[in-house]
Amino acid sequence: METLKDVLQHLIFPWLFMSISSRRIPYTIRTLISEGRWQTLFCLDGFCDALFGNFWAVVGPQVKSSAEVRVIPLLEGRVRNAKVSDHVVGKPVSGRILEIGAGTGMWADVFLRIDTTGQHAGTENANGPTTRRRVATRGISKIYGVEPHAQSVKALRQRTKELGMEDMYEAIPVGIEQLDDPRATGSATTIEPGSIDCIVSILCLCSIPDQEKNIKALYKLLKPGGRWYVYEHVKVKRGGILLGWYQRYINFFWAFFLGSCRLCHDTTTHLKEAGPWSSVDLAQPPDEPAYKMLPHILGVLTK
Numbered sequence: 397m398e399t400l401k402d403v404l405q406h407l408i409f410p411w412l413f414m415s416i417s418s419r420r421i422p423y424t425i426r427t428l429i430s431e432g433r434w435q436t437l438f439c440l441d442g443f444c445d446a447l448f449g450n451f452w453a454v455v456g457p458q459v460k461s462s463a464e465v466r467v468i469p470l471l472e473g474r475v476r477n478a479k480v481s482d483h484v485v486g487k488p489v490s491g492r493i494l495e496i497g498a499g500t501g502m503w504a505d506v507f508l509r510i511d512t513t514g515q516h517a518g519t520e521n522a523n524g525p526t527t528r529r530r531v532a533t534r535g536i537s538k539i540y541g542v543e544p545h546a547q548s549v550k551a552l553r554q555r556t557k558e559l560g561m562e563d564m565y566e567a568i569p570v571g572i573e574q575l576d577d578p579r580a581t582g583s584a585t586t587i588e589p590g591s592i593d594c595i596v597s598i599l600c601l602c603s604i605p606d607q608e609k610n611i612k613a614l615y616k617l618l619k620p621g622g623r624w625y626v627y628e629h630v631k632v633k634r635g636g637i638l639l640g641w642y643q644r645y646i647n648f649f650w651a652f653f654l655g656s657c658r659l660c661h662d663t664t665t666h667l668k669e670a671g672p673w674s675s676v677d678l679a680q681p682p683d684e685p686a687y688k689m690l691p692h693i694l695g696v697l698t699k
């Protein structure tokens with residue numbers, strides 16, 4: 397049973413996030429000046445993105461540790477109807493994977509840790525790390541991490557190198573809207589339509605431009621039978637019209653403190669209507685209360 401205090405905490409939560417971000421403003425200004433990035437300093441969008449990067453460096457690891465209880469089972473094929481199961485109920489990620497908005501590579505280690513054999517036993521096995529890694533990555537042939545922000549790409553490359561994933565993980569330094577432009581990617585790698593086995597999007601579709609159009613473009617990259625693993629925060633749908641208005645009001649300020657992230661995207665509809673799916677298993681985790689201001693969707697869509 398939720399108390400009034402719980403309700404208030406959920407309603408205030410986005411303001412706490414913004415206050416953490418606001419405390420990073422002086423650091424962001426100092427860094428941009430010391431690095432001579434004057435253009436970024438004096439361009440509102442550029443500054444907001446830089447601020448968001450510094451905010452996420454602090455908050456991201458905490459968000460990751462609370463989200464892992466859902467994301468790891470999701471990637472292991474242990475989620476159905478947004479509920480985590482001890483057993484494998486779907487297919488784990490495998491093959492050629494496109495990780496959207498990979499950021500600084502915070503989730504890269506998870507691709508090494510997850511059990512992609514489809515035989516999750518409920519508990520961590522007793523094998524050493526090398527054996528575990530070989531088992532874990534058996535089904536994954538390549539991961540492409542799409543990330544437009546230069547600072548994050550640098551960190552992403554560094555992190556995947558430290559994890560010994562150079563052969564397996566390639567950072568593609570563009571936004572998803574430029575994926576089909578080899579001049580923009582500056583890479584020999586092009587992602588052809590119908591060539592990707594799995595798309596993984598973790599808390600990033602909120603940040604991409606023209607969400608509806610770009611989700612449709614991503615859909616085309618999936619092979620027939622390809623799967624899209626989703627963990628995203630979305631527009632409030634439960635909880636009534638007042639909460640929807642309140643979320644839109646917060647979004648007005650959010651846009652400054654949280655870079656290109658937006659609160660009120662109807663991501664569920666955009667995903668479901670991206671193209672014909674053979675199955676859609678996407679819902680809000682049932683343990684999230686109706687008045688949560690950053691409600692999530694969790695699940696897998698199969699082409």
Ligand SMILES: C[S@@+](CC[C@H](N)C(=O)[O-])C[C@H]1O[C@@H](n2cnc3c(N)ncnc32)[C@H](O)[C@@H]1O
Nearest residue numbers: 497498499502545571572598599600603604605
């Ligand atoms: C909230 S962060 C999440 C990063 C990462 N998925 C994580 O959980 O740590 C959103 C990410 O989306 C990225 N992003 C913004 N615009 C994008 C675009 N057009 N295409 C791909 N990624 C984008 C941002 O740079 C940022 O790294």
